Amino acid sequence: MHATAQARTFPVPAAGPQVKSRRWLVLRRAASARMAIVGMIVLVGAVGVAVFAPFVAPYDPLKQDLANLLAPPSASHVLGTDNVGRDILARVIWGARVSLIAGAGSVAIAALAGCLLGLLAGYWRGPVDDLVMRIMDAVLSFPALVLALALGAVLGAGLGSVLIALGVVYAPTFARLMRGQVLTIRMREYVQAARLLGAPDWRILQRHVLPNAATPIVVQASLSVAFAILAEASLSFLGLGVRPPEPSWGGMINAGRGYLQQAPWIVFGPGAALFVTVLGLNFVGDAVRDALDPRS
Amino acid sequence: MGQLIARRLVATVPVLVLVTLGVFLLIHLVPGDPVEAMLGESQDETAKQTLRKELGFDQPLPVQYATWASKLVRGDLGKSVRSGAPVIEDVARRIRPSLELAVFAMVISLSVAVPLGILSATNRNTAIDTGGTTFALFGICMPNFLLALLLIFVFGVKLHWLPIASFVDPVEDPINGIRSLTLPAITLGLALAAVVTRTLRSSLLEMLNEDYVRTARAKGLTENAIVNKHALKNALIPVVTVLGLQFGTLIGGAVITEYVFALPGVGRLVVDAVFARDYPLVQGVVLLIALGFIASNLLVDITYGWLDPRIRYSA
Numbered sequence: 183m184h185a186t187a188q189a190r191t192f193p194v195p196a197a198g199p200q201v202k203s204r205r206w207l208v209l210r211r212a213a214s215a216r217m218a219i220v221g222m223i224v225l226v227g228a229v230g231v232a233v234f235a236p237f238v239a240p241y242d243p244l245k246q247d248l249a250n251l252l253a254p255p256s257a258s259h260v261l262g263t264d265n266v267g268r269d270i271l272a273r274v275i276w277g278a279r280v281s282l283i284a285g286a287g288s289v290a291i292a293a294l295a296g297c298l299l300g301l302l303a304g305y306w307r308g309p310v311d312d313l314v315m316r317i318m319d320a321v322l323s324f325p326a327l328v329l330a331l332a333l334g335a336v337l338g339a340g341l342g343s344v345l346i347a348l349g350v351v352y353a354p355t356f357a358r359l360m361r362g363q364v365l366t367i368r369m370r371e372y373v374q375a376a377r378l379l380g381a382p383d384w385r386i387l388q389r390h391v392l393p394n395a396a397t398p399i400v401v402q403a404s405l406s407v408a409f410a411i412l413a414e415a416s417l418s419f420l421g422l423g424v425r426p427p428e429p430s431w432g433g434m435i436n437a438g439r440g441y442l443q444q445a446p447w448i449v450f451g452p453g454a455a456l457f458v459t460v461l462g463l464n465f466v467g468d469a470v471r472d473a474l475d476p477r478s
Numbered sequence: 479m480g481q482l483i484a485r486r487l488v489a490t491v492p493v494l495v496l497v498t499l500g501v502f503l504l505i506h507l508v509p510g511d512p513v514e515a516m517l518g519e520s521q522d523e524t525a526k527q528t529l530r531k532e533l534g535f536d537q538p539l540p541v542q543y544a545t546w547a548s549k550l551v552r553g554d555l556g557k558s559v560r561s562g563a564p565v566i567e568d569v570a571r572r573i574r575p576s577l578e579l580a581v582f583a584m585v586i587s588l589s590v591a592v593p594l595g596i597l598s599a600t601n602r603n604t605a606i607d608t609g610g611t612t613f614a615l616f617g618i619c620m621p622n623f624l625l626a627l628l629l630i631f632v633f634g635v636k637l638h639w640l641p642i643a644s645f646v647d648p649v650e651d652p653i654n655g656i657r658s659l660t661l662p663a664i665t666l667g668l669a670l671a672a673v674v675t676r677t678l679r680s681s682l683l684e685m686l687n688e689d690y691v692r693t694a695r696a697k698g699l700t701e702n703a704i705v706n707k708h709a710l711k712n713a714l715i716p717v718v719t720v721l722g723l724q725f726g727t728l729i730g731g732a733v734i735t736e737y738v739f740a741l742p743g744v745g746r747l748v749v750d751a752v753f754a755r756d757y758p759l760v761q762g763v764v765l766l767i768a769l770g771f772i773a774s775n776l777l778v779d780i781t782y783g784w785l786d787p788r789i790r791y792s793a
Contacts, residue, residue, distance in 0.1 A: 320496035323775075324768045327730030328748065332764045335752040336507045412621050416734060419623045420749060432623075439627055439738070443635050453624045460619045 218469030224462025232278040241269035243276040243429045252445040261451035264434075265441055270451040273429035277452060280423070280430040281459065284344050284414035285407045291349030293403050296356025301387060303357065304364025315361065318354035326351045330413055334422035341424050344417055348410050359402055363395035397474050404470040408463035415456055431456045482783045486776055493772065498550060501765040502543050505533075505757045516559050516755050529559065533758065555762035560754050565762030569744060576743035578648055579666060579735065580728055582659050587667035587674060594671075595678025599713075600705060602683065610675055617672025622731050626665040626738040633661060643740040662739045666731045670724050674717055681716045685709040715785055722778025726771050 231238055240260070247267030255262045261270035303314040321329070330347040337343035367373060368391065376386050417423045418432030426433055431452040438448030505512050513526050513535065534542045549556070555565035598610030634642035641658050648655025685691065686709050694704045733745035740746070744763060751759035 316492045316496055319493045320500055323493055323497050323772050324500075324764070325726035325729040325771055327733060328726075328764060328767050331733065331748060331752060332504055332760055333507070335755075335760055336504055336757070338509065408619070415621055416623065416730075419621075419734070420737065420752075422752070432621075435624060435627065442627060442631050446631055449624075449627050449631075453621075453627070456621060456624065457619060460621075461615070464615070464619055 215465075215469045215472065217465040221462040221465025221467075221469065224458055225466055228278050228282060228459050228462070231275050232282050235275050235279055239269075239272040239275040241272040243268060243272040244427050245269075252441065252448075254445070255447055262445065262447040264437065264448050265445070268427075270434075270448060273434055274431070274451050274455045277429040277431045277434060278455065278459070280341065280418075280428070281411050281414060281456070284341065284348070284423075285411035285463075287345045288348030288410045288414070289352060289403050289406045291345060292352035292406070293356050293399060295349060296353040296358075297360045297399060299353070300357040300360025300362075301364055301391070304361035305368055305383070305387060305391065311361070314357065318357045321350065321354045327413065327416060330417060331420065331422065334417055339422050339425050344414050344423050347417070348413055351413070352406055352410065355402060355406070356399060359398050360395060363398060364391055367391050367394050401467075401471045401474050405464075405467040408460045408467060411456070411463065412460055479784065483780055486779050490772060490776060494769075497768050497772070498547055498765065499543065501761050501768070502546055504761055504764070506539070508757065512757055516757060550765075555765065556758040558751070558759040559756045560759070565759055565766075568747060568759065569763060569766055572742060572744045572747045574647070575645060575741050576732055576736070576745060578655075579659060579662055579732060579741060579743060582648075582656075582663035583666035583670065583728065583731075585667075586663050587671035590667075591671040591674035592678065595675045596682060596705065596710065598675065598679040599682035599686065600701070607679075610679060614672040614675045614679075617668045617675075620668065622665050622669060623734050623738055625668060626661070626735060629661045629664060630738075645739075645741050662735045662741060665738070666728065666735045669727060669731060670721075673720055673724055673727075677720045678713060678717050682709055682713040685713045688712075715782070718785065719778060719782055722774055722781070725774040729767055729771065 245268065247263065247269075250259065250263045250267045252265055253259055253263040253267070259269050259271070261274065263269055264273070299314050299318070303311040324332075330344075330351050333347035333350060334343055337346060373386060373390050376390055381389075414423055415430070415432030415435070418430040419436045421433075421436065423432055424430040426437070434452040435449050435456075438445070438452075441448050508515050513529050513533070517526055517529065530536055534545055537545070546556075553566060555569075557564055558568060561568070594610045594613060598607045601607050630642045633640045640661055641654075642661065644658055646654040646658045648659060682705075686705075688709075691704055691709055694708055699707075729745070732743060733748055735741070736743040736745035737749050744767070748760065748763050748767075750756075751763060
């Protein structure tokens, strides 16, 4: 009991004033990159638009206006209208919700599942490690989009299926990263000391291993969101994302490709939104990586 | 080298078993009855029972897997529910356009990426470098289906320079074949070109700071000779790895590209099978793609060991 209590108060290296100043340094480094600021503006803008979509969108994204079919961009419809007269800008704004939820949600699922599996594999080693890592290798043996497509096909179209499919696709990357970190950290003196003092495994993992293994996971997560948004748009483009008439950028682009000659704005509006968001997220991801990378 | 190949082959076996298990279980992930999903509600009960029996659904799961795997070993990937044709025949019919597209995309991306990567690295922090890195960033962030539609809009709809949705086999009609594959190959090759440009630039920059390059400069060699004879060869090693790893991206990209340009390839076959809820066909094609991906990764591992002896001896 005494030993456990001592283990509970065992100092975690990543705590205290030194860490605070290091965090501040990391934030300053991230903010000092010009591209990171541009990325942050894009990200904040996209999140703001997605959250406040009901207030920002000029029209109902599902409302059809048969008097305004395929109307070009104008003062009343800034990005024009589609083949059933729906306002493209309103649909782009509402589509931001789907993209950001899919991007952040699937990466969160992947990070949670991957980290848990990596933690199990790295900490307990042996048969658990072998089994978990071989399963991860098997998942990585499928091209990402093909696996997501196959899972989407069997699970059916919808945001939930997309989240699960992309979560499965990206989980092995996090599992490998976490396992690598845990393998190093579990041999450190402070972890061995905590074990000798009788601290239970879950406490060692929670208090000593996880906080010290988090940095590369954060970097990977920040870099993965952009790719997850692209993957969701690809699945929606193929008809396996959010079901129409709900707006999603990929779905809107697919719907517009039949009208490329008469009304290219149906494709260009959501296309530009998708490209700019992914670009911004890449800038942010690169800045996070540079700020947290000890070599930089 | 033989030891390295043997080790890699042995390590692949459990992965292969798990991949087949995963693909086998795919059809059982369908919510509800997969046969109902495939045939719909309009089909009569006898047809459903026949299909259930044909797919072995009346057997316990381990027996189903054993039967499926034993057929697999004999090259039987099952039959399409829609056409009744063996999956392997469907894939064999569709593989040629996919391979032609992949080769063309690879040629385009390498002929853009290698000179651009070299120019970026040798002109660091100049306008050329900015151009190269901007191109790489553009290629990484641009969704291929959007690029495809932009290319169709500009070169097909506006300028009428290139066909937008008609496939001609380049082996049978080289000029029209290349014309029909140009836009799809650019679409597919851009992301690869972006990644190769980035990798080559950074690895060449690293090489140009090595001691042996300094020695070559001290000996009075020209900058061209230093890059071409010394630094570039070593800088290309990571590019080989990246090319191998990008094979998966190429296949994923091919699915979208073939869908947009209506090319009769394997990627289009997957999408059509998904839309038709033809799960045995989805299973078969996905398994073949995964096997191709595993084989390419294995080949990259072995090539890397052949190129870099340190890998060979540490394996």
